Amino acid sequence: LSFLPASMYTEIQRPEGENILTxxxxxxxxxxxxxxxxxxxxxxxxxxxxxxxxxLLMNHKRGLSVESKPELQRVLxxxxxxxxxxxxxxxxxxxxxxxxxxxELLKRHQRLDQLEKExxxxxxxxxxxxxxxxxxxxxxxxxGDEKAA
Numbered sequence: 001l002s003f004l005p006a007s008m009y010t011e012i013q014r015p016e017g018e019n020i021l022t023x024x025x026x027x028x029x030x031x032x033x034x035x036x037x038x039x040x041x042x043x044x045x046x047x048x049x050x051x052x053x054x055x056l057l058m059n060h061k062r063g064l065s066v067e068s069k070p071e072l073q074r075v076l077x078x079x080x081x082x083x084x085x086x087x088x089x090x091x092x093x094x095x096x097x098x099x100x101x102x103x104e105l106l107k108r109h110q111r112l113d114q115l116e117k118e119x120x121x122x123x124x125x126x127x128x129x130x131x132x133x134x135x136x137x138x139x140x141x142x143x144g145d146e147k148a149a
Contacts, residue, residue: 043049059068069077098106123131 055070
């Protein structure tokens with residue numbers, strides 16, 4: 001088996017390819033040196049992480065599965081789901097309770113939209129010289145109206 005270093009900083013490579021592990025200076029046992037302390041992980045030190053970890057341990061001791069959610073979270077999700085379903089039902093009922101007048105207005109609006117789309121398609125297929133001529137007529141009528149005013 002070949003030895004793989006854990007970190008590239010713990011190893012010095014010689015030109016010949018030999019590897020020598022470096023040793024820290026504080027192993028000598030010199031009492032004058034200050035020994036480094038392990039840094040605290042800010043995530044593990046946080047209060048919320050500790051509470052979550054405590055809850056997981058308690059659930060594990062009780063035999064509850066980790067995937068089961070706390071009761072409060074389940075109730076809140078159930079309420080949200082019911083609220084969304086209620087909103088959808090109310091919207092459907094509002095659509096059903098449209099008056100005949102509103103339905104007729106909606107039909108006319110749809111017809112007008114279709115007519116506008118058809119006119120746009122016809123204008124797109126018209127030859128270029130007709131489009132230019134229409135633009136000239138519009139500008140001449142606007143300037144003629146401005147002169148009269």
